[in-house]
Amino acid sequence: MFSNIFRLFLCKKVKKSNKILLEIIVNYPRFVRAFTIYCPNYQPEDVEHVYCSNLVRGIDHIKDPRLNKGLAFTLKERQALGIHGLLASKIISQEDQVGIARLSIDRYKSNLNKYIFLTELQDTNEKLFFSLLADNIEKYMPIVYTPTVGLACQRFGLVYKRPRGLFITIHDKGHILKILNNWTENDVRAICFTDGERILGLGDLGAYGMGIPVGKLSLYTALAGVKPHQCLPIMLDVGTDNQTLLEDPLYIGLRQKRVRGQQYNDFIDEFMEACVTRYGKNTLLQFEDFALPNAGPLLAKYRDRYCTFNDDIQGTASVAVAGLMAATRVTKKKMKENIIMFLGAGSAANGIADLTAQAMVEEGMSLKDAQGQIYMFDVDGLLTSKREGGVPEHAKNFGKDCEPEKNFESAVAKIKPTCLIGCSTVGGAFTPNVLKQMGQNTERPVIFALSNPTSKAECTAQAAYENTEGRCVFASGSPFPPVQYNGKQYKTGQGNNAYIFPGMALGVIATGAHTIPETMFLGAARTLANFVLESDLEKGRIYPSLNQLREVSFTIAVAIAEMSYKLDTATIFPKPKDLSAWVKSHIYNSTYSSYLPRFYDYPPAPDIKMKTIEEAYHTLKLVFTIIRRPLSDNRANVKKFSLCTRIVFSILI
Ligand SMILES: O=C([O-])CC(=O)C(=O)O
Numbered sequence: 001m002f003s004n005i006f007r008l009f010l011c012k013k014v015k016k017s018n019k020i021l022l023e024i025i026v027n028y029p030r031f032v033r034a035f036t037i038y039c040p041n042y043q044p045e046d047v048e049h050v051y052c053s054n055l056v057r058g059i060d061h062i063k064d065p066r067l068n069k070g071l072a073f074t075l076k077e078r079q080a081l082g083i084h085g086l087l088a089s090k091i092i093s094q095e096d097q098v099g100i101a102r103l104s105i106d107r108y109k110s111n112l113n114k115y116i117f118l119t120e121l122q123d124t125n126e127k128l129f130f131s132l133l134a135d136n137i138e139k140y141m142p143i144v145y146t147p148t149v150g151l152a153c154q155r156f157g158l159v160y161k162r163p164r165g166l167f168i169t170i171h172d173k174g175h176i177l178k179i180l181n182n183w184t185e186n187d188v189r190a191i192c193f194t195d196g197e198r199i200l201g202l203g204d205l206g207a208y209g210m211g212i213p214v215g216k217l218s219l220y221t222a223l224a225g226v227k228p229h230q231c232l233p234i235m236l237d238v239g240t241d242n243q244t245l246l247e248d249p250l251y252i253g254l255r256q257k258r259v260r261g262q263q264y265n266d267f268i269d270e271f272m273e274a275c276v277t278r279y280g281k282n283t284l285l286q287f288e289d290f291a292l293p294n295a296g297p298l299l300a301k302y303r304d305r306y307c308t309f310n311d312d313i314q315g316t317a318s319v320a321v322a323g324l325m326a327a328t329r330v331t332k333k334k335m336k337e338n339i340i341m342f343l344g345a346g347s348a349a350n351g352i353a354d355l356t357a358q359a360m361v362e363e364g365m366s367l368k369d370a371q372g373q374i375y376m377f378d379v380d381g382l383l384t385s386k387r388e389g390g391v392p393e394h395a396k397n398f399g400k401d402c403e404p405e406k407n408f409e410s411a412v413a414k415i416k417p418t419c420l421i422g423c424s425t426v427g428g429a430f431t432p433n434v435l436k437q438m439g440q441n442t443e444r445p446v447i448f449a450l451s452n453p454t455s456k457a458e459c460t461a462q463a464a465y466e467n468t469e470g471r472c473v474f475a476s477g478s479p480f481p482p483v484q485y486n487g488k489q490y491k492t493g494q495g496n497n498a499y500i501f502p503g504m505a506l507g508v509i510a511t512g513a514h515t516i517p518e519t520m521f522l523g524a525a526r527t528l529a530n531f532v533l534e535s536d537l538e539k540g541r542i543y544p545s546l547n548q549l550r551e552v553s554f555t556i557a558v559a560i561a562e563m564s565y566k567l568d569t570a571t572i573f574p575k576p577k578d579l580s581a582w583v584k585s586h587i588y589n590s591t592y593s594s595y596l597p598r599f600y601d602y603p604p605a606p607d608i609k610m611k612t613i614e615e616a617y618h619t620l621k622l623v624f625t626i627i628r629r630p631l632s633d634n635r636a637n638v639k640k641f642s643l644c645t646r647i648v649f650s651i652l653i
Pocket residue numbers: 146199200201289311312451452477496497
């Protein structure tokens with residue numbers, strides 16, 4: 001470390017103080033985080049690129065996916081970087097590269113092969129991958145995400161080639177922090193992790209579940225612009241109870257049954273603590289695809305202590321409630337005028353039910369009355385106290401005291417729900433008879449088949465429209481093509497949490513929120529519902545089109561940032577005057593940057609020629625001033641102290 005400081009002080013060729021800044025940023029990783037939180041305009045990836053262009057030369061520049069531009073390197077860059085001759089002579093613009101990549105993908109017939117192509121592109125040229133994805137969301141989201149990612153997880157032994165994220169096993173207990181230290185990126189702001197026990201509706205896929213956090217985080221960047229180097233996917237491998245996988249020669253995870261109980265809980269405890277020790281207290285920790293017995297209790301345990309949320313409970317709830325809100329404009333029924341019935345009583349169903357009840361309360365209903373209008377039906381039938389075993393603890397708010405009913409169709413006929421929501425992972429469970437009954441229950445029945453991937457959807461869009469004479473309001477978790485019925489085309493909406501979690505993440509990261517209160521998910525739902533146009537509703541769609549997802553995510557991010565201050569969970573002070581501009585300043589730029597020196601592009605700073613140690617000292621002082629300035633708020637005194645201490649330690653130790 002001292003040699004680094006020495007190197008910094010002896011940096012002879014420095015022309016401008018910004019160059020010194022770059023040196024500091026690159027050499028002192030903990031400093032990077034402190035610095036970039038307060039000066040997000042200094043895009044760390046650009047800083048690294050500019051810096052790296054001086055250090056990384058030759059073939060290494062092409063091999064690094066963050067630096068690689070393929071044939072888009074200009075002649076000057078090729079000469080400066082020592083890669084002239086390593087590339088074909090033609091120089092191709094990034095835009096043309098996107099077109100070529102599209103042609104290449106289209107040549108593959110199978111979606112799994114398209115997935116593999118895109119993964120390889122991400123591994124070789126990150127900016128091209130994200131610009132391709134961001135420009136073609138509707139086309140490629142179903143490949144890198146649901147439903148193809150489900151198939152990729154099932155075949156992960158074949159798909160897995162090189163590290164993207166960390167695998168932490170139960171045997172690493174006691175050493176998790178050390179493993180996090182092996183991830184060389186220091187500016188991680190968001191971690192998405194799974195233990196693989198409930199991968200989509202596909203069940204326990206063990207370590208093969210890694211595809212899900214990888215896919216989710218790709219959407220963080222493609223949809224919300226969270227910088228890719230700030231995202232870390234993690235697989236917590238505690239074994240699998242999937243016998244087929246335990247016998248699969250290609251299986252890449254621990255070949256043992258799942259560890260449960262105290263040992264599991266201690267492992268997750270250690271993991272959560274290690275993450276904040278390594279990356280800071282307000283690192284966003286997203287639980288993904290945990291099974292029911294763990295998902296709810298872990299959320300309850302950590303939600304007030306960490307910046308965390310469970311995507312399947314809260315993200316799914318938020319998108320479903322947004323759908324219900326938008327549907328009120330079609331059905332002309334307020335939320336509180338509905339009878340809602342769930343098929344499935346797991347974490348997703350309970351998350352949606354809780355948030356729906358809150359939305360009804362906001363319309364002036366008591367919580368008890370709201371819960372009274374929400375029914376659940378699981379594998380053992382209607383949730384009532386009179387059934388064998390009673391109402392399960394995790395769904396106790398929605399159990400009723402009526403007679404037991406084991407037949408789903410009869411339950412739908414008896415209770416006459418106006419909204420039917422599928423979170424059961426039982427493909428085809430909304431039979432034609434069930435759908436017809438919904439058509440009899442009300443003029444405009446709301447039918448959501450939310451289970452993923454497509455094979456697990458409770459019904460297809462086609463079946464929903466056909467069996468309700470085109471009167472239903474339909475949404476599904478996985479995409480369905482438009483439906484033709486009775487001479488009319490219906491474009492159905494995809495009620496997938498992808499509408500929520502990217503924007504939520506950006507808003508939370510931009511304000512350094514230290515917890516994520518539940519009302520933020522209601523706020524996100526409302527923001528999303530407001531995006532739905534009358535023209536969408538006319539086409540039968542209660543969500544904005546996927547191509548609007550970037551705009552939607554940004555608007556949600558700004559709303560979340562606003563709430564973050566209102567709810568006193570933000571840690572960036574003083575509150576930026578223009579919150580929208582502040583959020584924007586955090587967004588990743590997937591356009592290639594020039595690797596020729598361009599220090600003059602950075603915000604103006606005094607032009608100090610570094611000849612003496614004294615001048616270097618002044619530059620450091622300048623950096624401190626920049627960092628201290630936004631912390632003048634009295635409320636932030638403690639944070640100010642700890643931040644300054646961290647900076648001093650970063651530099652001196
Ligand atoms: O991944 C998706 O498409 C939605 C989701 O969280 C799930 O089904 O678990």
